[in-house]
Amino acid sequence: MHNLTIKQMSEKLHAGEITSVQLTQHYLDRIAKYDGELNAYVTVTPELAMEMAKQADERLQNGTAELLTGIPVAHKDIFCTDGVKTSCSSKMLDNFIAPYDAHVVTQLKKVGMPILGKTNMDEFAMGSSSESSYYGPTRNPWDHQAVPGGSSGGAAAVIAAGLAPMATGTDTGGSIRQPAAFCGITGIKPTYGTVSRFGIVAYASSFDQAGPMTRSAEEAAWLLNAMAGFDERDSTSLQRDGADYAAELNQPLNGLKVGVPAEYFGEGLDPQVEKVVRDAIAEIQKQGAEIVEVSLPNKDLAVPSYYVLAPAEASSNLSRFDGVRFGHRCEKPKDLQDLYTRSRAEGFGAEVKRRIMVGAYALSAGFYDAYYLKAQKLRRMVRDDFTRAFEQCDVIMGPVAPTPAFNIGEKTDDPTSMYLADLYTIPVNLAGLPGLSVPAGFVNNRPVGLHIVGPYFSEAKLLNIAHQYQQATDWHKQMPAQYQ
Amino acid sequence: MSLGKTEVEYISRLAAIAVQDGEVDEVAAKLSNILDLFAQMEAADTQGVEPMAHPLDQVQRLRRDVISETDQHEKLQSVAPATSEGLYLVPQVIE
Numbered sequence: 001m002h003n004l005t006i007k008q009m010s011e012k013l014h015a016g017e018i019t020s021v022q023l024t025q026h027y028l029d030r031i032a033k034y035d036g037e038l039n040a041y042v043t044v045t046p047e048l049a050m051e052m053a054k055q056a057d058e059r060l061q062n063g064t065a066e067l068l069t070g071i072p073v074a075h076k077d078i079f080c081t082d083g084v085k086t087s088c089s090s091k092m093l094d095n096f097i098a099p100y101d102a103h104v105v106t107q108l109k110k111v112g113m114p115i116l117g118k119t120n121m122d123e124f125a126m127g128s129s130s131e132s133s134y135y136g137p138t139r140n141p142w143d144h145q146a147v148p149g150g151s152s153g154g155a156a157a158v159i160a161a162g163l164a165p166m167a168t169g170t171d172t173g174g175s176i177r178q179p180a181a182f183c184g185i186t187g188i189k190p191t192y193g194t195v196s197r198f199g200i201v202a203y204a205s206s207f208d209q210a211g212p213m214t215r216s217a218e219e220a221a222w223l224l225n226a227m228a229g230f231d232e233r234d235s236t237s238l239q240r241d242g243a244d245y246a247a248e249l250n251q252p253l254n255g256l257k258v259g260v261p262a263e264y265f266g267e268g269l270d271p272q273v274e275k276v277v278r279d280a281i282a283e284i285q286k287q288g289a290e291i292v293e294v295s296l297p298n299k300d301l302a303v304p305s306y307y308v309l310a311p312a313e314a315s316s317n318l319s320r321f322d323g324v325r326f327g328h329r330c331e332k333p334k335d336l337q338d339l340y341t342r343s344r345a346e347g348f349g350a351e352v353k354r355r356i357m358v359g360a361y362a363l364s365a366g367f368y369d370a371y372y373l374k375a376q377k378l379r380r381m382v383r384d385d386f387t388r389a390f391e392q393c394d395v396i397m398g399p400v401a402p403t404p405a406f407n408i409g410e411k412t413d414d415p416t417s418m419y420l421a422d423l424y425t426i427p428v429n430l431a432g433l434p435g436l437s438v439p440a441g442f443v444n445n446r447p448v449g450l451h452i453v454g455p456y457f458s459e460a461k462l463l464n465i466a467h468q469y470q471q472a473t474d475w476h477k478q479m480p481a482q483y484q
Numbered sequence: 485m486s487l488g489k490t491e492v493e494y495i496s497r498l499a500a501i502a503v504q505d506g507e508v509d510e511v512a513a514k515l516s517n518i519l520d521l522f523a524q525m526e527a528a529d530t531q532g533v534e535p536m537a538h539p540l541d542q543v544q545r546l547r548r549d550v551i552s553e554t555d556q557h558e559k560l561q562s563v564a565p566a567t568s569e570g571l572y573l574v575p576q577v578i579e
Binding site: 371 | 496500501502503517520522526528533534535537540542547559560563564565566572575
């Protein structure tokens with residue numbers, strides 16, 4: 001059953017050929033069989049899943065079911081889920097049972113998608129490999145020596161290994177697109193503000209954005225339709241009534257202007273990855289698109305700018321973890337300061353502490369102008385690069401990451417080398433633009449993604465391009481041999 | 485830029501994260517590497533560029549001044565490490 005497309009699953013569910021209970025049990029069985037080796041789930045919720053599957057079956061029988069009713073889903077462990085542990089893969093929240101649902105969780109409950117569990121991730125979404133999880137690293141289903149990417153590494157791995165048909169992720173600096181690329185699946189980060197941040201454990205609020213992680217672009221469009229929508233509880237939620245992200249899927253690509261920035265094919269890009277990406281762009285050209293050379297001259301300023309701004313926001317957001325209201329509390333605090341500083345020292349992992357510290361430093365007296373304000377100015381320069389480029393083209397294409405998935409342990413001793421794994425994805429978050437990763441081939445049996453970036457609100461166009469590409473290619477249909 | 489013990493202690497206070505004596509050197513080295521990354525920003529000419537705080541040019545929405553939250557303090561406090569009579573308990577702050 002895990003080899004069916006979502007469309008086939010939905011048709012069989014609606015025709016009564018299979019039930020949601022059977023489908024959900026099939027995935028729970030696969031999780032029991034395979035997740036020990038992959039460590040892609042932090043929490044599996046079999047009772048909740050079966051309860052929701054039964055309700056979905058009732059809807060399928062009484063005619064109130066929608067397209068995705070009865071299709072199970074795995075939520076990244078950053079989405080608050082009422083009554084379920086929501087750890088953000090941190091010791092700090094190891095004991096935290098969320099008392100309410102994130103907006104995204106509410107939306108998908110309304111559709112009737114049984115929750116299989118919560119997926120592993122980098123602690124507090126701060127990382128590019130899912131190795132900083134308190135629960136240990138997730139392994140890449142294509143190669144157990146390799147990382148699945150991060151921070152939504154568990155989500156990408158469960159889709160790649162067939163341990164969930166659909167998954168949710170979040171992307172602050174590349175955390176949907178880079179793991180999607182490393183695991184050979186499709187993932188889209190929508191325009192900032194498209195999906196409500198309510199109930200998502202905050203990392204960097206002016207960057208955080210949730211999106212779908214699926215096998216195909218068509219499936220991503222359907223899941224995004226269910227996730228997106230105005231929510232008054234998120235002060236930056238956008239009102240875009242009637243947006244249908246699946247509406248343009250079948251448009252031909254004739255006349256599409258594809259911008260290819262020279263800066264995305266320069267030093268540091270693995271030549272084999274470059275070949276895969278250029279071949280993918282050639283396929284899109286074959287379908288009638290026109291290639292335009294564009295320039296993003298400030299690309300190299302994006303990484304330092306991001307690593308000032310995101311940690312600065314994190315230092316503020318994560319001040320809520322104080323050992324008082326929820327989360328880890330140290331034993332026998334001798335006074336209030338000791339309670340704060342020791343609970344935080346014990347509850348946070350090394351990378352989270354580094355980012356909080358560096359963020360607090362960047363905001364401190366004497367450094368604010370040199371670091372924080374400077375980084376905000378660079379943010380505008382990076383955004384303006386995109387604005388100028390989109391005067392000449394409809395979308396921009398390039399690599400998602402400079403290399404295929406690296407090995408577990410390869411970059412853990414050198415945090416700044418890990419930061420550079422996101423050099424192509426971070427500019428998109430600085431600008432708040434939508435970006436998508438689509439499977440485009442392999443290098444040494446490790447998947448490679450094509451990155452498609454568009455102007456604000458061009459999600460339907462990005463999904464259209466990826467869908468048309470997937471009509472001509474089968475990279476997204478491939479599965480690692482041992483999980484078929 | 486290379487940080488020393490004094491700076492690490494200062495940053496530890498700013499971040500409200502205790503740093504053990506044995507950790508100071510490693511924390512200093514890794515934070516210094518990150519500050520080296522920040523130094524790459526210096527060369528960029530940002531004269532006349534307005535800082536950008538947020539991707540959306542959007543004003544904050546206003547809502548009607550009506551009660552929208554229900555009283556859930558028992559549920560929300562159920563995840564707290566220590567409470568009493570609806571209050572959060574912390575170590576004594578006044579002698």
